[in-house]
Amino acid sequence: MATDNVSLSVDPREVTGKKVRALRRSGITPVHLYGGGGESLTLQAETQALRAAVNTAGRGQPIAIEVGGGEKALTFIREIAKHPVTGELQHVDFIRVDATVPVSAEVTLSIVGEAPATRGGGGQFLRGIRTVTISVLPLEVPDEIEVSIDGLENIGDNIRVEDLILPDGVVAISSPDQVVARIAMTRTAAVEVGEGMEVEEGEEGEEGEEGEES
Missing domain, CATH: 2.170.120.20 (Ribosomal protein L25, C-terminal domain)
Structure with missing residues (x-):
């Protein structure tokens, strides 16, 4: 079975639109969390930590997300956007899942x-x-x-x-x-x-x- 769950800490994000470019340059990547009966959240994560979580879990393993010391959610990666030239992460979408539902x-x-x-x-x-x-x-x-x-x-x-x-x-x-x-x-x-x-x-x-x- 799967090894210990991959975990990731994220924070609420207020920066949107073209200002997100500056966010990425500072080592922060935009993410979204939605589904599972919860509200859609606009979030951000440290790029290095996010990259490690994505590389370890891929699309086949769950990631335990903690939002700014508040909500904790079991998730899977739904979408990954990368820069077409550099391959750097641009955006990641996570979807909540219920641990009791296949x-x-x-x-x-x-x-x-x-x-x-x-x-x-x-x-x-x-x-x-x-x-x-x-x-x-x-x-x-x-x-x-x-x-x-x-x-x-x-x-x-x-x-x-x-x-x-x-x-x-x-x-x-x-x-x-x-x-x-x-x-x-x-x-x-x-x-x-x-x-x-x-x-x-x-x-x-x-x-x-x-x-x-x-």
Whole structure:
């Protein structure tokens, strides 16, 4: 399950419009908090702290927000605006959530193990989707979901969303037929890569390795 909640302190913001540029130059970034039956709040956060929270939680983990020593809210990031050239944060929107009501979250899929089909059968391991959308209680969002490929023994074997082994309380809401991993014949793998699959480094079959050495 998720590690300790990410937390962020914010303060009410009175600066709006073009004056916000000066606010950003001083190391403060505008944020908004809304939803969950509460009022919409115009807020601000220290840019460094906000950046750390965004980088740690992303869109898949909850962030506990405290507003100027007052309201405390469990939130998820709803929108992130960045400067088109520098990539610096320009604005972040947070939405309140109820800890007792399931939310939709996007979680990384982590491949573990080794596919037997790549060891001698001329198989090439291909990656499909790298994240899955799930429904889960806010405080139970997993950091990642492990996907074992130890059972991929033959050419054509694959793992789809419907095959994922999920933690208790987690339900996948991505399309069940989306491919997570697949074993293709080495000589035809390039065709599948063109169809949206990706070659995963370190999982090439023997034929692919010999081809690189020649």
